[in-house]
Amino acid sequence: MADAPKSATLTIGDDTYDLPIHSPTAGPDVVDIRKLYGQAGVFTYDPGFTSTASCDSTITFIDGAEGVLLHRGYPIDQLASKSHYLEVCYLLLYGELPSAKQLEEFESLVTNHTMLHEQMQYFYRGFRRDAHPMAIMTGVVGAMSAFYHDSTDIHDEHQREVASIRLIAKMPTIAAWAYKFSIGQPFIYPRNDLDYASNFLRMCFAVPAEDYEVNPILSRAMDRIFTLHADHEQNASTSTVRLASSSGANPFACIAAGIACLWGPAHGGANQACLEMLKEIGSPDRIPEFIARAKDKNDPFRLMGFGHRVYKNFDPRATVMKQSADEVLELLGVENNPVLAVAKELEAAALADPYFAEKKLFPNVDFYSGVILEAMGFPTSMFTPIFALSRTVGWISQWKEMIADPQNKIGRPRQLYLGETARDYVDIENR
Numbered sequence: 481m482a483d484a485p486k487s488a489t490l491t492i493g494d495d496t497y498d499l500p501i502h503s504p505t506a507g508p509d510v511v512d513i514r515k516l517y518g519q520a521g522v523f524t525y526d527p528g529f530t531s532t533a534s535c536d537s538t539i540t541f542i543d544g545a546e547g548v549l550l551h552r553g554y555p556i557d558q559l560a561s562k563s564h565y566l567e568v569c570y571l572l573l574y575g576e577l578p579s580a581k582q583l584e585e586f587e588s589l590v591t592n593h594t595m596l597h598e599q600m601q602y603f604y605r606g607f608r609r610d611a612h613p614m615a616i617m618t619g620v621v622g623a624m625s626a627f628y629h630d631s632t633d634i635h636d637e638h639q640r641e642v643a644s645i646r647l648i649a650k651m652p653t654i655a656a657w658a659y660k661f662s663i664g665q666p667f668i669y670p671r672n673d674l675d676y677a678s679n680f681l682r683m684c685f686a687v688p689a690e691d692y693e694v695n696p697i698l699s700r701a702m703d704r705i706f707t708l709h710a711d712h713e714q715n716a717s718t719s720t721v722r723l724a725s726s727s728g729a730n731p732f733a734c735i736a737a738g739i740a741c742l743w744g745p746a747h748g749g750a751n752q753a754c755l756e757m758l759k760e761i762g763s764p765d766r767i768p769e770f771i772a773r774a775k776d777k778n779d780p781f782r783l784m785g786f787g788h789r790v791y792k793n794f795d796p797r798a799t800v801m802k803q804s805a806d807e808v809l810e811l812l813g814v815e816n817n818p819v820l821a822v823a824k825e826l827e828a829a830a831l832a833d834p835y836f837a838e839k840k841l842f843p844n845v846d847f848y849s850g851v852i853l854e855a856m857g858f859p860t861s862m863f864t865p866i867f868a869l870s871r872t873v874g875w876i877s878q879w880k881e882m883i884a885d886p887q888n889k890i891g892r893p894r895q896l897y898l899g900e901t902a903r904d905y906v907d908i909e910n911r
Protein backbone atom coordinates (compact mmCIF):
# COMPACT_ATOMS: atom_id res chain seq x y z
CA MET A 481 0.00 0.00 0.00
CA ALA A 482 1.33 3.48 -0.90
CA ASP A 483 2.26 5.93 1.87
CA ALA A 484 -0.63 8.05 3.01
CA PRO A 485 -0.07 11.71 2.15
CA LYS A 486 -3.57 12.75 3.26
CA SER A 487 -5.38 12.33 6.53
CA ALA A 488 -8.84 12.77 8.03
CA THR A 489 -9.54 14.28 11.43
CA LEU A 490 -12.04 12.70 13.77
CA THR A 491 -13.25 14.70 16.76
CA ILE A 492 -14.72 12.86 19.73
CA GLY A 493 -15.59 15.27 22.55
CA ASP A 494 -12.48 17.41 23.14
CA ASP A 495 -10.10 14.99 21.49
CA THR A 496 -9.11 14.86 17.83
CA TYR A 497 -7.52 11.96 16.01
CA ASP A 498 -5.68 12.01 12.70
CA LEU A 499 -6.58 9.07 10.51
CA PRO A 500 -4.40 8.31 7.47
CA ILE A 501 -6.11 8.26 4.06
CA HIS A 502 -4.92 5.84 1.39
CA SER A 503 -5.47 6.65 -2.27
CA PRO A 504 -6.22 3.67 -4.52
CA THR A 505 -5.23 3.41 -8.19
CA ALA A 506 -8.98 3.73 -8.92
CA GLY A 507 -12.04 4.30 -6.75
CA PRO A 508 -12.67 6.37 -3.63
CA ASP A 509 -10.04 7.16 -1.00
CA VAL A 510 -9.98 4.93 2.06
CA VAL A 511 -9.75 6.20 5.65
CA ASP A 512 -7.48 3.89 7.64
CA ILE A 513 -9.06 3.22 11.05
CA ARG A 514 -6.85 0.32 12.10
CA LYS A 515 -5.36 2.22 15.05
CA LEU A 516 -8.62 3.96 16.03
CA TYR A 517 -9.61 1.63 18.86
CA GLY A 518 -6.10 1.68 20.33
CA GLN A 519 -5.98 5.49 20.24
CA ALA A 520 -9.57 6.55 20.91
CA GLY A 521 -11.19 3.45 22.46
CA VAL A 522 -14.10 3.46 19.98
CA PHE A 523 -15.18 1.07 17.25
CA THR A 524 -16.72 1.97 13.92
CA TYR A 525 -20.17 0.61 13.05
CA ASP A 526 -20.92 -0.65 9.53
CA PRO A 527 -23.26 -3.67 9.34
CA GLY A 528 -23.09 -5.25 5.90
CA PHE A 529 -19.76 -3.48 5.20
CA THR A 530 -21.49 -0.75 3.17
CA SER A 531 -18.56 1.68 3.64
CA THR A 532 -15.74 -0.59 4.76
CA ALA A 533 -12.77 -1.86 2.74
CA SER A 534 -11.81 -5.15 4.35
CA CYS A 535 -8.53 -5.59 2.46
CA ASP A 536 -6.40 -4.18 -0.32
CA SER A 537 -6.44 -6.04 -3.61
CA THR A 538 -5.05 -5.79 -7.14
CA ILE A 539 -7.42 -8.23 -8.82
CA THR A 540 -10.80 -6.70 -9.69
CA PHE A 541 -12.14 -3.15 -9.78
CA ILE A 542 -15.79 -2.08 -9.96
CA ASP A 543 -17.07 1.45 -10.50
CA GLY A 544 -20.70 0.99 -9.55
CA ALA A 545 -21.77 4.48 -10.61
CA GLU A 546 -20.35 4.08 -14.11
CA GLY A 547 -21.13 0.37 -14.57
CA VAL A 548 -17.46 -0.59 -14.96
CA LEU A 549 -15.95 -3.99 -14.13
CA LEU A 550 -12.22 -4.56 -14.70
CA HIS A 551 -10.18 -7.71 -14.10
CA ARG A 552 -6.51 -6.77 -13.65
CA GLY A 553 -7.45 -3.62 -15.58
CA TYR A 554 -9.18 -5.31 -18.52
CA PRO A 555 -12.89 -4.44 -19.09
CA ILE A 556 -15.29 -7.37 -18.73
CA ASP A 557 -16.97 -6.75 -22.10
CA GLN A 558 -13.58 -7.09 -23.87
CA LEU A 559 -12.76 -10.24 -21.94
CA ALA A 560 -16.20 -11.72 -22.66
CA SER A 561 -15.96 -11.04 -26.39
CA LYS A 562 -12.23 -11.52 -27.11
CA SER A 563 -10.93 -13.88 -24.46
CA HIS A 564 -12.16 -17.13 -22.96
CA TYR A 565 -12.60 -18.53 -19.46
CA LEU A 566 -9.28 -20.29 -18.94
CA GLU A 567 -7.36 -17.27 -20.22
CA VAL A 568 -9.34 -15.10 -17.77
CA CYS A 569 -8.52 -17.64 -15.02
CA TYR A 570 -4.82 -17.22 -15.80
CA LEU A 571 -5.21 -13.43 -15.76
CA LEU A 572 -6.98 -13.46 -12.39
CA LEU A 573 -4.54 -15.91 -10.83
CA TYR A 574 -1.25 -14.49 -12.10
CA GLY A 575 -2.01 -10.85 -12.88
CA GLU A 576 -1.19 -10.70 -16.62
CA LEU A 577 -2.59 -12.15 -19.83
CA PRO A 578 -0.60 -15.29 -20.72
CA SER A 579 1.67 -15.69 -23.73
CA ALA A 580 0.57 -18.41 -26.19
CA LYS A 581 3.00 -20.87 -24.54
CA GLN A 582 1.89 -20.00 -21.01
CA LEU A 583 -1.75 -20.41 -21.99
CA GLU A 584 -1.10 -23.78 -23.60
CA GLU A 585 0.71 -25.01 -20.49
CA PHE A 586 -2.00 -23.69 -18.18
CA GLU A 587 -4.80 -25.25 -20.23
CA SER A 588 -2.96 -28.55 -20.28
CA LEU A 589 -2.41 -28.41 -16.51
CA VAL A 590 -6.10 -27.76 -15.81
CA THR A 591 -7.29 -30.29 -18.38
CA ASN A 592 -5.10 -33.00 -16.85
CA HIS A 593 -6.50 -32.56 -13.34
CA THR A 594 -10.22 -32.82 -14.06
CA MET A 595 -10.74 -36.35 -12.71
CA LEU A 596 -11.95 -36.86 -9.16
CA HIS A 597 -10.49 -39.38 -6.75
CA GLU A 598 -12.52 -42.51 -7.55
CA GLN A 599 -13.44 -42.95 -3.89
CA MET A 600 -15.38 -39.66 -4.05
CA GLN A 601 -18.14 -41.42 -5.99
CA TYR A 602 -19.15 -43.17 -2.78
CA PHE A 603 -19.38 -39.84 -1.09
CA TYR A 604 -21.95 -38.72 -3.68
CA ARG A 605 -23.95 -41.86 -3.13
CA GLY A 606 -24.44 -40.94 0.52
CA PHE A 607 -26.69 -38.02 -0.46
CA ARG A 608 -30.42 -38.26 -1.09
CA ARG A 609 -31.26 -38.15 -4.80
CA ASP A 610 -33.37 -35.04 -4.28
CA ALA A 611 -30.54 -33.13 -2.57
CA HIS A 612 -29.94 -29.69 -4.08
CA PRO A 613 -26.70 -29.78 -6.15
CA MET A 614 -25.40 -26.83 -4.08
CA ALA A 615 -25.74 -28.94 -0.93
CA ILE A 616 -23.79 -31.72 -2.64
CA MET A 617 -21.13 -29.31 -3.91
CA THR A 618 -20.64 -27.78 -0.46
CA GLY A 619 -20.13 -31.26 1.00
CA VAL A 620 -17.95 -32.65 -1.78
CA VAL A 621 -15.65 -29.62 -2.00
CA GLY A 622 -15.25 -29.55 1.78
CA ALA A 623 -14.46 -33.27 1.64
CA MET A 624 -11.62 -32.67 -0.84
CA SER A 625 -9.41 -31.89 2.17
CA ALA A 626 -9.89 -35.53 3.18
CA PHE A 627 -8.81 -36.75 -0.27
CA TYR A 628 -5.97 -34.41 -1.29
CA HIS A 629 -3.77 -34.17 1.80
CA ASP A 630 -0.76 -33.09 -0.22
CA SER A 631 -2.29 -29.68 -0.99
CA THR A 632 -3.68 -28.49 2.32
CA ASP A 633 -0.60 -26.77 3.78
CA ILE A 634 -1.35 -23.10 3.17
CA HIS A 635 2.19 -22.06 4.14
CA ASP A 636 3.69 -24.02 1.26
CA GLU A 637 3.49 -22.02 -1.99
CA HIS A 638 3.69 -25.14 -4.14
CA GLN A 639 0.81 -26.79 -2.27
CA ARG A 640 -1.25 -23.61 -2.65
CA GLU A 641 -0.66 -23.75 -6.40
CA VAL A 642 -1.60 -27.44 -6.57
CA ALA A 643 -4.81 -26.80 -4.59
CA SER A 644 -5.69 -23.90 -6.91
CA ILE A 645 -5.33 -25.96 -10.07
CA ARG A 646 -7.15 -28.90 -8.52
CA LEU A 647 -10.13 -26.77 -7.53
CA ILE A 648 -10.44 -25.02 -10.90
CA ALA A 649 -9.96 -28.28 -12.81
CA LYS A 650 -12.29 -30.47 -10.74
CA MET A 651 -15.14 -28.07 -10.09
CA PRO A 652 -16.92 -28.80 -13.43
CA THR A 653 -16.70 -32.53 -12.68
CA ILE A 654 -18.00 -31.97 -9.15
CA ALA A 655 -20.94 -29.85 -10.40
CA ALA A 656 -21.78 -32.15 -13.32
CA TRP A 657 -21.75 -35.21 -11.05
CA ALA A 658 -24.04 -33.48 -8.57
CA TYR A 659 -26.47 -33.07 -11.48
CA LYS A 660 -26.05 -36.63 -12.76
CA PHE A 661 -26.63 -38.00 -9.27
CA SER A 662 -29.84 -35.97 -8.91
CA ILE A 663 -31.31 -37.43 -12.11
CA GLY A 664 -30.17 -40.98 -11.47
CA GLN A 665 -27.80 -41.18 -14.44
CA PRO A 666 -24.27 -42.64 -14.43
CA PHE A 667 -21.39 -40.24 -13.84
CA ILE A 668 -19.64 -39.22 -17.05
CA TYR A 669 -15.85 -38.93 -16.78
CA PRO A 670 -14.05 -35.85 -18.15
CA ARG A 671 -12.28 -36.05 -21.50
CA ASN A 672 -8.93 -34.38 -22.07
CA ASP A 673 -9.51 -33.63 -25.76
CA LEU A 674 -12.34 -31.21 -24.94
CA ASP A 675 -12.09 -27.62 -23.84
CA TYR A 676 -13.25 -26.59 -20.35
CA ALA A 677 -16.82 -25.57 -21.27
CA SER A 678 -17.39 -28.45 -23.72
CA ASN A 679 -16.16 -30.92 -21.15
CA PHE A 680 -18.63 -29.59 -18.60
CA LEU A 681 -21.54 -29.76 -21.07
CA ARG A 682 -20.63 -33.31 -22.01
CA MET A 683 -20.34 -34.41 -18.38
CA CYS A 684 -23.82 -32.98 -17.78
CA PHE A 685 -25.63 -34.16 -20.89
CA ALA A 686 -23.87 -37.27 -22.25
CA VAL A 687 -25.01 -40.78 -21.37
CA PRO A 688 -22.92 -43.94 -21.85
CA ALA A 689 -25.56 -45.39 -24.21
CA GLU A 690 -24.94 -42.95 -27.07
CA ASP A 691 -22.44 -40.44 -28.42
CA TYR A 692 -22.84 -36.82 -27.43
CA GLU A 693 -21.59 -34.07 -29.71
CA VAL A 694 -21.01 -30.73 -28.06
CA ASN A 695 -22.69 -27.89 -29.96
CA PRO A 696 -19.94 -25.24 -30.41
CA ILE A 697 -22.51 -22.45 -30.07
CA LEU A 698 -23.58 -23.76 -26.69
CA SER A 699 -19.99 -24.32 -25.65
CA ARG A 700 -19.12 -20.70 -26.49
CA ALA A 701 -22.19 -19.47 -24.59
CA MET A 702 -21.27 -21.65 -21.60
CA ASP A 703 -17.71 -20.32 -21.64
CA ARG A 704 -19.04 -16.75 -21.70
CA ILE A 705 -21.26 -17.44 -18.69
CA PHE A 706 -18.20 -18.79 -16.84
CA THR A 707 -16.20 -15.69 -17.84
CA LEU A 708 -18.90 -13.24 -16.73
CA HIS A 709 -19.02 -14.82 -13.26
CA ALA A 710 -15.28 -15.36 -12.76
CA ASP A 711 -14.67 -12.71 -10.08
CA HIS A 712 -16.41 -9.74 -8.50
CA GLU A 713 -14.05 -8.28 -5.88
CA GLN A 714 -15.11 -8.43 -2.20
CA ASN A 715 -18.68 -9.81 -2.60
CA ALA A 716 -20.28 -11.90 0.17
CA SER A 717 -18.93 -15.31 -0.86
CA THR A 718 -15.42 -13.98 -1.58
CA SER A 719 -15.38 -12.20 1.77
CA THR A 720 -16.53 -15.48 3.32
CA VAL A 721 -13.61 -17.31 1.70
CA ARG A 722 -11.21 -14.64 2.95
CA LEU A 723 -12.67 -14.70 6.47
CA ALA A 724 -12.60 -18.50 6.63
CA SER A 725 -9.02 -18.61 5.38
CA SER A 726 -7.89 -15.88 7.80
CA SER A 727 -7.97 -18.54 10.52
CA GLY A 728 -5.51 -20.67 8.53
CA ALA A 729 -8.15 -23.17 7.36
CA ASN A 730 -7.24 -25.31 4.35
CA PRO A 731 -8.27 -24.14 0.85
CA PHE A 732 -10.95 -26.79 0.32
CA ALA A 733 -12.69 -25.88 3.57
CA CYS A 734 -12.55 -22.18 2.62
CA ILE A 735 -13.97 -22.69 -0.88
CA ALA A 736 -16.74 -24.89 0.59
CA ALA A 737 -17.60 -21.93 2.86
CA GLY A 738 -17.73 -19.68 -0.22
CA ILE A 739 -20.09 -22.09 -1.99
CA ALA A 740 -22.37 -22.17 1.06
CA CYS A 741 -22.55 -18.38 1.13
CA LEU A 742 -23.12 -18.10 -2.62
CA TRP A 743 -26.20 -20.31 -2.38
CA GLY A 744 -28.37 -17.59 -0.76
CA PRO A 745 -30.98 -15.88 -2.98
CA ALA A 746 -29.55 -12.40 -2.32
CA HIS A 747 -26.28 -13.62 -3.91
CA GLY A 748 -25.68 -16.50 -6.38
CA GLY A 749 -29.01 -18.16 -5.62
CA ALA A 750 -30.69 -15.21 -7.37
CA ASN A 751 -30.31 -16.85 -10.81
CA GLN A 752 -32.50 -19.79 -9.79
CA ALA A 753 -34.92 -17.49 -7.92
CA CYS A 754 -35.09 -15.15 -10.93
CA LEU A 755 -36.08 -17.81 -13.44
CA GLU A 756 -38.62 -19.24 -11.01
CA MET A 757 -40.04 -15.73 -10.62
CA LEU A 758 -40.22 -15.19 -14.42
CA LYS A 759 -42.09 -18.48 -14.76
CA GLU A 760 -44.41 -17.59 -11.90
CA ILE A 761 -45.22 -14.29 -13.62
CA GLY A 762 -45.93 -16.41 -16.69
CA SER A 763 -47.28 -13.75 -19.04
CA PRO A 764 -46.63 -10.04 -19.56
CA ASP A 765 -50.11 -9.01 -18.36
CA ARG A 766 -49.19 -10.09 -14.80
CA ILE A 767 -46.09 -7.88 -14.67
CA PRO A 768 -47.84 -4.87 -13.02
CA GLU A 769 -48.99 -7.11 -10.17
CA PHE A 770 -45.42 -8.27 -9.46
CA ILE A 771 -43.97 -4.77 -9.80
CA ALA A 772 -46.55 -3.56 -7.26
CA ARG A 773 -45.55 -6.39 -4.89
CA ALA A 774 -41.84 -5.54 -5.25
CA LYS A 775 -42.62 -1.93 -4.25
CA ASP A 776 -44.85 -2.87 -1.31
CA LYS A 777 -42.88 -2.51 1.95
CA ASN A 778 -45.26 -4.97 3.65
CA ASP A 779 -44.49 -7.69 1.09
CA PRO A 780 -41.08 -9.42 1.36
CA PHE A 781 -41.11 -10.10 -2.41
CA ARG A 782 -38.27 -8.48 -4.39
CA LEU A 783 -37.68 -8.48 -8.12
CA MET A 784 -35.01 -11.15 -8.37
CA GLY A 785 -32.16 -10.28 -10.71
CA PHE A 786 -32.65 -6.58 -9.91
CA GLY A 787 -30.50 -4.33 -7.75
CA HIS A 788 -26.94 -4.57 -6.57
CA ARG A 789 -24.95 -3.34 -3.59
CA VAL A 790 -22.28 -1.79 -5.79
CA TYR A 791 -23.83 -1.13 -9.22
CA LYS A 792 -26.02 1.95 -9.11
CA ASN A 793 -26.02 2.06 -12.89
CA PHE A 794 -26.29 -0.92 -15.24
CA ASP A 795 -24.38 -4.11 -14.36
CA PRO A 796 -21.96 -4.53 -17.32
CA ARG A 797 -22.23 -8.30 -17.00
CA ALA A 798 -26.01 -8.06 -17.50
CA THR A 799 -25.52 -6.17 -20.77
CA VAL A 800 -23.32 -8.93 -22.19
CA MET A 801 -25.64 -11.61 -20.76
CA LYS A 802 -28.69 -10.05 -22.42
CA GLN A 803 -26.93 -9.99 -25.83
CA SER A 804 -25.83 -13.56 -25.26
CA ALA A 805 -29.41 -14.63 -24.42
CA ASP A 806 -30.65 -13.15 -27.69
CA GLU A 807 -27.90 -14.86 -29.70
CA VAL A 808 -28.21 -18.25 -28.04
CA LEU A 809 -31.99 -18.41 -28.28
CA GLU A 810 -31.91 -17.35 -31.91
CA LEU A 811 -29.24 -19.93 -32.76
CA LEU A 812 -31.22 -22.60 -30.95
CA GLY A 813 -34.31 -21.52 -32.84
CA VAL A 814 -36.21 -20.57 -29.66
CA GLU A 815 -36.30 -16.79 -30.05
CA ASN A 816 -40.00 -16.81 -29.19
CA ASN A 817 -39.24 -18.13 -25.73
CA PRO A 818 -42.07 -16.95 -23.41
CA VAL A 819 -39.74 -16.60 -20.41
CA LEU A 820 -37.46 -14.29 -22.41
CA ALA A 821 -40.53 -12.27 -23.46
CA VAL A 822 -41.57 -11.83 -19.81
CA ALA A 823 -37.96 -10.94 -18.87
CA LYS A 824 -37.73 -8.23 -21.52
CA GLU A 825 -41.08 -6.69 -20.65
CA LEU A 826 -40.38 -6.86 -16.94
CA GLU A 827 -37.03 -5.14 -17.44
CA ALA A 828 -38.67 -2.37 -19.50
CA ALA A 829 -41.53 -1.94 -16.99
CA ALA A 830 -39.18 -1.75 -14.00
CA LEU A 831 -36.79 0.67 -15.68
CA ALA A 832 -39.74 2.96 -16.51
CA ASP A 833 -41.00 2.89 -12.92
CA PRO A 834 -39.90 5.78 -10.64
CA TYR A 835 -39.43 3.40 -7.65
CA PHE A 836 -36.65 1.49 -9.43
CA ALA A 837 -35.17 4.66 -10.96
CA GLU A 838 -34.99 6.46 -7.58
CA LYS A 839 -33.40 3.48 -5.85
CA LYS A 840 -31.07 2.93 -8.82
CA LEU A 841 -32.18 -0.67 -9.28
CA PHE A 842 -31.05 -2.15 -12.60
CA PRO A 843 -30.96 -5.73 -13.91
CA ASN A 844 -27.93 -7.61 -12.58
CA VAL A 845 -25.98 -10.56 -14.00
CA ASP A 846 -28.59 -13.04 -12.77
CA PHE A 847 -31.47 -11.49 -14.67
CA TYR A 848 -30.71 -13.06 -18.06
CA SER A 849 -28.34 -15.93 -17.20
CA GLY A 850 -31.18 -18.28 -16.23
CA VAL A 851 -32.95 -17.77 -19.56
CA ILE A 852 -29.83 -18.95 -21.40
CA LEU A 853 -29.13 -21.82 -19.02
CA GLU A 854 -32.67 -23.10 -19.31
CA ALA A 855 -32.52 -22.94 -23.11
CA MET A 856 -29.33 -25.01 -22.90
CA GLY A 857 -31.21 -27.71 -21.01
CA PHE A 858 -30.17 -27.06 -17.40
CA PRO A 859 -32.75 -27.37 -14.62
CA THR A 860 -33.02 -24.30 -12.36
CA SER A 861 -31.30 -26.17 -9.51
CA MET A 862 -28.07 -26.20 -11.59
CA PHE A 863 -27.94 -22.44 -12.12
CA THR A 864 -26.22 -21.63 -8.83
CA PRO A 865 -23.76 -24.58 -9.10
CA ILE A 866 -22.72 -23.13 -12.49
CA PHE A 867 -22.16 -19.76 -10.80
CA ALA A 868 -20.11 -21.55 -8.10
CA LEU A 869 -17.89 -23.34 -10.58
CA SER A 870 -17.30 -20.09 -12.49
CA ARG A 871 -16.53 -18.10 -9.32
CA THR A 872 -14.04 -20.68 -8.00
CA VAL A 873 -11.17 -18.95 -9.78
CA GLY A 874 -12.14 -15.62 -8.21
CA TRP A 875 -12.27 -17.15 -4.74
CA ILE A 876 -8.92 -18.86 -5.32
CA SER A 877 -7.24 -15.73 -6.69
CA GLN A 878 -8.41 -13.67 -3.73
CA TRP A 879 -7.41 -16.43 -1.31
CA LYS A 880 -3.92 -16.64 -2.81
CA GLU A 881 -3.56 -12.88 -2.68
CA MET A 882 -4.60 -12.86 0.96
CA ILE A 883 -2.27 -15.66 2.08
CA ALA A 884 0.69 -13.98 0.38
CA ASP A 885 -0.13 -10.61 2.01
CA PRO A 886 2.15 -9.90 5.03
CA GLN A 887 -0.68 -7.84 6.57
CA ASN A 888 -2.91 -10.94 6.70
CA LYS A 889 -4.56 -11.24 10.14
CA ILE A 890 -7.43 -13.30 11.45
CA GLY A 891 -10.70 -11.56 10.54
CA ARG A 892 -12.43 -10.60 13.76
CA PRO A 893 -15.11 -7.88 13.56
CA ARG A 894 -16.22 -6.03 16.69
CA GLN A 895 -19.83 -5.33 17.67
CA LEU A 896 -22.22 -2.75 19.07
CA TYR A 897 -23.54 -4.71 22.06
CA LEU A 898 -27.17 -3.90 22.93
CA GLY A 899 -27.93 -6.87 25.20
CA GLU A 900 -28.32 -7.14 28.98
CA THR A 901 -25.44 -6.01 31.16
CA ALA A 902 -24.14 -8.41 33.83
CA ARG A 903 -26.87 -9.86 36.06
CA ASP A 904 -27.08 -12.70 38.55
CA TYR A 905 -28.23 -16.19 37.61
CA VAL A 906 -31.77 -16.97 38.84
CA ASP A 907 -32.52 -20.52 40.04
CA ILE A 908 -35.20 -22.26 37.94
CA GLU A 909 -37.80 -22.34 40.74
CA ASN A 910 -37.58 -18.56 41.08
CA ARG A 911 -38.20 -17.63 37.37
Ligand code: CMC
Pocket residue numbers: 712715745746747748749750774775781782783784785786787788789790839841844845846
Ligand atom coordinates in the same frame (compact mmCIF):
# COMPACT_ATOMS: atom_id res chain seq x y z
N1 CMC B 1 -36.77 -5.36 -5.70
C1 CMC B 1 -37.42 -4.39 -5.02
N2 CMC B 1 -36.81 -3.51 -4.21
C2 CMC B 1 -35.48 -3.63 -4.05
C3 CMC B 1 -34.74 -4.61 -4.73
C4 CMC B 1 -35.43 -5.49 -5.57
N3 CMC B 1 -34.75 -6.45 -6.23
N4 CMC B 1 -33.43 -4.47 -4.39
C5 CMC B 1 -33.36 -3.47 -3.52
N5 CMC B 1 -34.59 -2.94 -3.32
C6 CMC B 1 -34.91 -1.77 -2.48
C7 CMC B 1 -34.88 -2.14 -1.00
O1 CMC B 1 -36.17 -2.51 -0.55
C8 CMC B 1 -34.40 -0.86 -0.38
O2 CMC B 1 -35.49 0.02 -0.29
P1 CMC B 1 -35.57 1.07 0.94
O3 CMC B 1 -34.37 1.97 0.80
O4 CMC B 1 -36.87 1.78 0.73
O5 CMC B 1 -35.52 0.27 2.19
C9 CMC B 1 -33.44 -0.28 -1.42
O6 CMC B 1 -33.86 -0.83 -2.67
C10 CMC B 1 -31.97 -0.65 -1.17
O7 CMC B 1 -31.91 -2.09 -1.03
P2 CMC B 1 -30.94 -2.81 0.01
O8 CMC B 1 -31.49 -4.15 0.30
O9 CMC B 1 -30.66 -1.91 1.17
O10 CMC B 1 -29.64 -2.90 -0.86
P3 CMC B 1 -28.46 -3.91 -0.66
O11 CMC B 1 -27.26 -3.31 -1.31
O12 CMC B 1 -28.32 -4.30 0.77
O13 CMC B 1 -28.93 -5.23 -1.45
C11 CMC B 1 -29.27 -6.83 -3.16
C12 CMC B 1 -28.49 -5.59 -2.72
C13 CMC B 1 -28.62 -7.40 -4.42
C14 CMC B 1 -29.17 -7.90 -2.06
C15 CMC B 1 -30.74 -6.45 -3.42
O14 CMC B 1 -30.82 -5.49 -4.45
C16 CMC B 1 -31.61 -7.66 -3.74
O15 CMC B 1 -32.09 -8.34 -2.83
N6 CMC B 1 -31.81 -7.98 -5.07
C17 CMC B 1 -32.54 -9.17 -5.46
C18 CMC B 1 -31.62 -10.37 -5.38
C19 CMC B 1 -30.60 -10.41 -6.49
O16 CMC B 1 -30.91 -10.23 -7.66
N7 CMC B 1 -29.33 -10.71 -6.11
C20 CMC B 1 -28.24 -10.89 -7.08
C21 CMC B 1 -27.17 -9.85 -6.93
S1 CMC B 1 -26.04 -9.86 -8.33
C22 CMC B 1 -25.27 -11.40 -8.31
C23 CMC B 1 -24.41 -11.61 -7.12
O17 CMC B 1 -23.59 -10.75 -6.79
O18 CMC B 1 -24.52 -12.68 -6.51
